Amino acid sequence: MTPEELRELFLFEDLTGEQLDWVVRNGDVVEFSADTVFAAEGEPARCLYVLLSGAVTVFRTVRSDTVELLRSDHRGAYTGATQFYFGDQIEQVYPASSRTLTESSFLALPAPEFAEVFREWYPMAVHLLQGTFLGSRNWFERIGQRERLAALGELSAGLMHELNNPAAAASRATDTLRERLAGMRHKLAMLADGRIDGEQLRRLTELQESIVSRIAKAPRLTALEASDREDELGDWFDDHGLDGGWDLAPVFVAGGIGVTDLDRVADATADTFLEPAIRWLAYTVETETLLNDIIDATERVSTLVGAAKQYSQLDRAPHQWIDVHDGLDSTIVMLSHKIGPGIEVVKDYDRTLPQVPAYPAELNQVWTNLIDNALAAMGEQGTLTVRTTTNGDQLLVEIGDTGPGVPDDLRQQVFQPFFTTKDVGEGTGLGLDVSRRIVVDRHGGDLWVESVPGDTRFRASLPLRASDAPAT
Structure with a gap:
């Protein structure tokens, strides 16, 4: 030329x-x-x-x-x-x-x-180009790292709060249980000091075992239903000349004990020993209820620890075949401190879906970003819907919310780095960009949004076949 x-x-x-x-x-x-x-x-x-x-x-x-x-x-x-x-x-x-x-x-x-x-x-132009490119890459890395650390801190604080609730409940129940066991020993000594014959004690023990076996299955009552049953038991105590029935009635109602059960106690016990027998039984019911509370609290702790382990993927291979529902459930648990009483969570899962090849820890980051954004969009009221299904040869995960929606002119921008609609300091604008790169670049899937006011859905598709899985 x-x-x-x-x-x-x-x-x-x-x-x-x-x-x-x-x-x-x-x-x-x-x-x-x-x-x-x-x-x-x-x-x-x-x-x-x-x-x-x-x-x-x-x-x-x-x-x-x-x-x-x-x-x-x-x-x-x-x-x-x-x-x-x-x-x-x-x-x-x-x-x-x-x-x-x-x-x-x-x-x-x-x-x-x-x-x-x-x-x-063009020395100056080259310098500016290099500074812009390398500077942007460093910004991405530093801000992305800061965002991950901030998210980790927030999730850790939320997890500690969630762990503290059942731990405190177990501690309170243990303290109360110690007091009730002491009272139970005292009443048992009164019953067994020779003033009650062995046959009455045997019948009381049988009634105790029968009642204890039903406590864990006691139905949950509304406040009105519980109040009505407490009134019925209060009348029974008055009719039988027992003082302080007002503090016994709530214990028996919570354990599913009714007037018929107390009649059986009265039939099995002499009148002179009815009050110690009733109070001994009350200690039994409350002790069993407290034990159930401790079991529930420790199971809640175990559930939270299990969810945290699943979420972080500790001691697991980075790339593996996974049930996507495990990650979704653990993410919801990790974000439960952000789900207020006005938010309804709907899980519309297709449990027949097969396992998919994935980087589960990275996908959990995607679910965290999408669910956190959905909760922020709705504020204190709304419905969070987490749905799974298939879309051709892809597995589809949909995170929906009932917030105000994403305007048409912003739908393509939401996936751009540093784009955010939040106030300064509340968001880096990298969450959806990182999520899209994880789904698209790392998993060979796709991530997009469909939105109208009151119905916003972020959809992530993942390949079902191992041949479409990302290279490590």
Whole structure:
């Protein structure tokens, strides 16, 4: 090519004569037939290609799918080693593949040599480009790390709060249980000091065992139902001349004990020993209830610890076949401190779904971002819906909320880095960008949003087949 021909291309129109001469000496005109991949993603970046004639498409391969980034037939469009000016500061590979759509010709400039003279020609521009690119990459890394640490701190604080509740309940129940056991021993001593015959004691013990076996199955009552039954028991105590029935009635009602059960106690006990027998039975019922409370509290602690372990994927392989519902459930548990009383959680799971190949710890980060955003959008009232199903050969996870929705003009922007609708300091704008890269780049899936006021759904699809699983 001649210098005059080069000036017709917008890249070279402002070069000096000396600079044009360098391009003429070092550039080669190359031709490719249609449908030729002349620069393959990931291969060493040897040339910057400037389109002279024909048409070109630039694309990346995401697992089994080809994602077109751009196509052009504009004379002067460039592709190939587009980051040549960094030199050896970064690994020089083609960031995407380039393929001709028609028979095409290009001016091919050698990337290493062009980088040297380009830095001489435009030192300030190169400095600014390098600063922008490398600075942005560092920003991403630092802000992303800060966001992960902030999220970890928030989840840890929430987990500690959730663990403290059952732990405190177990501690209170243990203290009360100690007092009740002391009272129970006292009443037992009164019953067994020889003033009650063995047959009465045997019948009382049988009644005790019968009642204890029903306590764990006692139905939950409304406040009104419980009040009515306490009144019935209070009347029974008054009829039998027992003082202090007001403090016994709630214990018996909570244990599912009714008037019929107390009649059986009265029938099995002499009148002179009825009150000690009733109070002994009350200690038994309350002791069993407290033991059930302790069991419930410790099971809650175990559930929380199990959820935290599943969420963090400690001691597990980074890539494995997983049941996606395990991660969703553990994430909901980890975020339970954010789910207020006005939020209803609906789990619409298809339990017949097969396991999928995935990085579970990374997917848990996705579920955390999506659920946390949904809760923030709804505020104190709304419905959080977590749904799983299939979409062709993909597993589909849907996180829905009843918030105000995402406006049409913002739906594509929400996945851009640093975009946020939250106030300054409340969000980095990286959550959805990170989520999309995890789902798309790491798992070969897709992440998108559908939204109208009152019904917003973020949908993540994951490949079902191992052949579509991401490379490690």
